[in-house]
Amino acid sequence: xxxxxxxxxxxxxxxxxxxxxxxxxxxxxxxxxxxxxxxxxxxxxxxxxxxxxxxxxxxxxxxxxxxxxxxxxxxxxxxxxxxxxxxxxxxxxxxxxxxxxxxxxxxxxxxxxxxxxxxxxxxxxxxxxxxxxxxxxxxxxxxxxxxxxxxxxxxxxxxxxxxxxxxxxxxxxxxxxxxxxxxxxxxxxxxxxxxxxxxxxxxxxxxxxxxxxxxxxxxxxxxxxxxxxxxxxxxxxxxxxxxxxxxxxxxxxxxxxxxxxxxxxxxxxxxxxxxxxxxxxxxxxxxxxxxxxxxxxxxxxxxxxxxxxxxxxxxxxxxxxxxxxxxxxxxxxxxxxxxxxxxxxxxxxxxxxxxxxxxxxxxxxxxxxxxxxxxxxxxxxxxxxxxxxxxxxxxxxxxxxxxxxxxxxxxxxxxxxxxxxxxxxxxxxxxxxxxxxxxxxxxxxxxxxxxxxxxxxxxxxxxxxxxxxxxxxxxxxxxxxxxxxxxxxxxxxxxxxxxxxxxxxxxxxxxxxxxxxxxxxxxxxxxxxxxxxxxxxxxxxxxxxxxxxxxxxxxxxxxxxxxxxxxxxxxxxxxxxxxxxxxxxxxxxxxxxxxxxxxxxxxxxxxxxxxxxxxxxxxxxxxxxxxxxxxxxxxxxxxxxxxxxxxxxxxxxxxxxxxxxxxxxxxxxxxxxxxxxxxxxxxxxxxxxxxxxxxxxxxxxxxx
Numbered sequence: 001x002x003x004x005x006x007x008x009x010x011x012x013x014x015x016x017x018x019x020x021x022x023x024x025x026x027x028x029x030x031x032x033x034x035x036x037x038x039x040x041x042x043x044x045x046x047x048x049x050x051x052x053x054x055x056x057x058x059x060x061x062x063x064x065x066x067x068x069x070x071x072x073x074x075x076x077x078x079x080x081x082x083x084x085x086x087x088x089x090x091x092x093x094x095x096x097x098x099x100x101x102x103x104x105x106x107x108x109x110x111x112x113x114x115x116x117x118x119x120x121x122x123x124x125x126x127x128x129x130x131x132x133x134x135x136x137x138x139x140x141x142x143x144x145x146x147x148x149x150x151x152x153x154x155x156x157x158x159x160x161x162x163x164x165x166x167x168x169x170x171x172x173x174x175x176x177x178x179x180x181x182x183x184x185x186x187x188x189x190x191x192x193x194x195x196x197x198x199x200x201x202x203x204x205x206x207x208x209x210x211x212x213x214x215x216x217x218x219x220x221x222x223x224x225x226x227x228x229x230x231x232x233x234x235x236x237x238x239x240x241x242x243x244x245x246x247x248x249x250x251x252x253x254x255x256x257x258x259x260x261x262x263x264x265x266x267x268x269x270x271x272x273x274x275x276x277x278x279x280x281x282x283x284x285x286x287x288x289x290x291x292x293x294x295x296x297x298x299x300x301x302x303x304x305x306x307x308x309x310x311x312x313x314x315x316x317x318x319x320x321x322x323x324x325x326x327x328x329x330x331x332x333x334x335x336x337x338x339x340x341x342x343x344x345x346x347x348x349x350x351x352x353x354x355x356x357x358x359x360x361x362x363x364x365x366x367x368x369x370x371x372x373x374x375x376x377x378x379x380x381x382x383x384x385x386x387x388x389x390x391x392x393x394x395x396x397x398x399x400x401x402x403x404x405x406x407x408x409x410x411x412x413x414x415x416x417x418x419x420x421x422x423x424x425x426x427x428x429x430x431x432x433x434x435x436x437x438x439x440x441x442x443x444x445x446x447x448x449x450x451x452x453x454x455x456x457x458x459x460x461x462x463x464x465x466x467x468x469x470x471x472x473x474x475x476x477x478x479x480x481x482x483x484x485x486x487x488x489x490x491x492x493x494x495x496x497x498x499x500x501x502x503x504x505x506x507x508x509x510x511x512x513x514x515x516x517x518x519x520x521x522x523x524x525x526x527x528x529x530x531x532x533x534x535x536x537x538x539x540x541x542x543x544x545x546x547x548x549x550x551x552x553x554x555x556x557x558x559x560x561x562x563x564x565x566x567x568x569x570x571x572x573x574x575x576x577x578x579x580x581x582x583x584x585x586x587x588x589x590x591x592x593x594x595x596x597x598x599x600x601x602x603x604x605x606x607x608x609x610x611x612x613x614x615x616x617x618x619x620x621x622x623x624x625x626x627x628x629x630x631x632x633x634x635x636x637x638x639x640x641x642x643x644x645x646x647x648x649x650x651x652x653x654x655x656x657x658x659x660x661x662x663x664x665x666x667x668x669x670x671x672x673x674x675x676x677x678x679x680x681x682x683x684x685x686x687x688x689x690x691x692x693x694x695x696x697x698x699x700x701x702x703x704x
Contacts, residue, residue, distance in 0.1 A: 052295020235284020469603025
């Protein structure tokens with residue numbers, strides 16, 4: 001699909017600019033507006049840092065996936081906020097009562113609350129915050145201190161004896177938050193976020209009562225839909241940890257040590273220094289592209305005059321981070337998400353007995369452009385919402401379905417019969433079988449004193465490469481394994497990227513390629529019979545869905561293995577300059593003969609159009625090809641032996657001129673063909689865009 005900027009980008013950019021101007025104008029947020037100086041010393045000029053806005057993340061068509069929305073905030077200005085604790089307490093309590101009257105919330109970091117009987121208790125799922133509260137940096141109390149012990153120290157620390165317990169706890173929460181966030185002349189404190197414009201106006205109109213409290217506009221990270229779209233790809237941001245801070249500090253110091261830097265270069269680097277209160281990308285694209293997404297902070301000078309007034313002006317305006325444009329197609333991603341979830345839940349009803357014993361419904365799907373390596377969609381189920389990630393985290397972390405885990409990139413599965421196409425390639429290329437040769441399948445295969453059975457205990461008769469793939473005949477592939485040996489099998493499997501990281505930008509698992517090397521690592525011996533099992537995707541073989549998709553794409557495009565990628569380009573916030581542009585990278589040229597690939601692709605065509613997937617994939621707008629797989633697994637859950645069968649599918653289409661490859665895995669699916677509906681839904685959408693490609697190009701004239 002052609003990468004293009006949807007006109008929505010321009011519209012949303014203009015709307016954002018208009019909204020920002022509206023808010024700033026309404027709030028009187030002029031750079032040189034006069035304000036009351038409070039208790040600050042006359043004749044002084046202070047510098048206050050102003051954080052830059054984080055960059056946006058867009059899909060391949062210019063649709064916003066992650067963006068920043070203007071929100072109203074109430075902040076405390078250190079230079080004007082009361083210095084006496086009692087005066088501070090009274091201002092804080094007035095603020096809290098007003099917000100409660102307006103049914104609005106304020107930021108509450110304190111992990112203590114009253115229960116239904118009026119007794120103090122620690123809040124649930126706030127262990128890290130409780131530890132922080134008790135630490136030497138704050139209350140300096142013992143680990144076994146009770147909520148009442150902590151409250152007593154807070155009451156003394158913040159002079160709260162004259163207030164009721166309920167009011168004292170609220171005031172203590174704000175004071176604790178101010179200390180926690182490093183409230184100072186250089187660090188304003190955000191008291192409340194996302195409040196109404198009415199509340200901001202009221203506070204400004206009554207500034208003589210709410211000394212040092214101001215209303216302003218900031219931005220908040222927002223996600224499209226319910227926040228689940230591409231959650232594992234996009235990732236989250238969060239408060240910087242001590243380890244992250246030290247790491248970034250070292251990077252900054254190393255950068256500043258360059259003797260060739262100009263003063264302007266040094267200023268630019270310094271403007272991107274991290275503070276202890278900063279937000280940083282924690283996972284996914286947010287983490288990988290931190291360098292680009294992070295904005296540069298500005299500096300605002302506040303001058304205090306002898307008459308008690310103050311003027312403020314930007315010495316250096318803050319700047320927004322760059323815009324990251326992904327290869328993901330939002331609409332295709334939504335189709336993949338919905339279809340995967342629907343099919344998994346349908347299968348879970350069919351496999352209710354196994355699920356009742358502890359196996360969880362789960363799976364993943366990856367869609368890739370076969371001619372570039374671009375990832376067009378990647379879905380994992382179960383998933384989570386980026387919008388409520390931190391609120392939901394305690395439950396998400398304990399969920400047996402592991403919704404935080406990116407199964408598409410990080411789960412390695414025994415691939416079953418999806419291994420067979422590469423074994424067929426190896427056999428043809430190495431001359432283990434002639435292009436038109438075959439093997440007779442009698443339903444069983446004798447290997448020394450061990451008898452191996454064919455798939456479903458079926459006797460297939462004489463099978464060629466094509467029909468062996470169509471029927472998924474184990475006997476044919478046992479014989480190929482015997483003729484090839486494990487080293488030659490693994491030579492081709494590795495050539496197609498199986499059992500090694502693909503190179504995609506975000507975290508992925510390596511997987512395992514079965515063989516003597518793996519057994520040596522485990523201190524075990526490789527048995528010759530294992531070679532037969534490895535040929536049908538068993539033994540130690542363990543691959544990720546993205547590896548399986550990339551392997552399928554390599555077959556589809558004629559033998560070029562690309563490095564999969566998610567990041568298409570990076571642009572300046574105004575879209576006027578391209579900062580980074582991804583060029584497709586070739587990981588390997590397999591140099592497999594065209595004749596070999598056509599034989600294997602023909603076998604995969606038969607699976608989709610005459611074999612086990614014909615009912616689902618045989619009537620699409622364009623013919624496709626596929627290979628299914630199943631893999632049995634055994635787990636011990638609560639002392640019980642629980643058996644399940646994972647289902648797999650690798651597929652590419654259109655058959656004659658491949659554009660995309662798809663891999664699907666559904667845990668405990670029972671069969672590979674049962675996963676085919678997910679691929680069918682993806683093809684239905686994608687093929688509809690192929691038919692309408694010309695009209696789409698004419699409509700979207702604003703291109704990258």
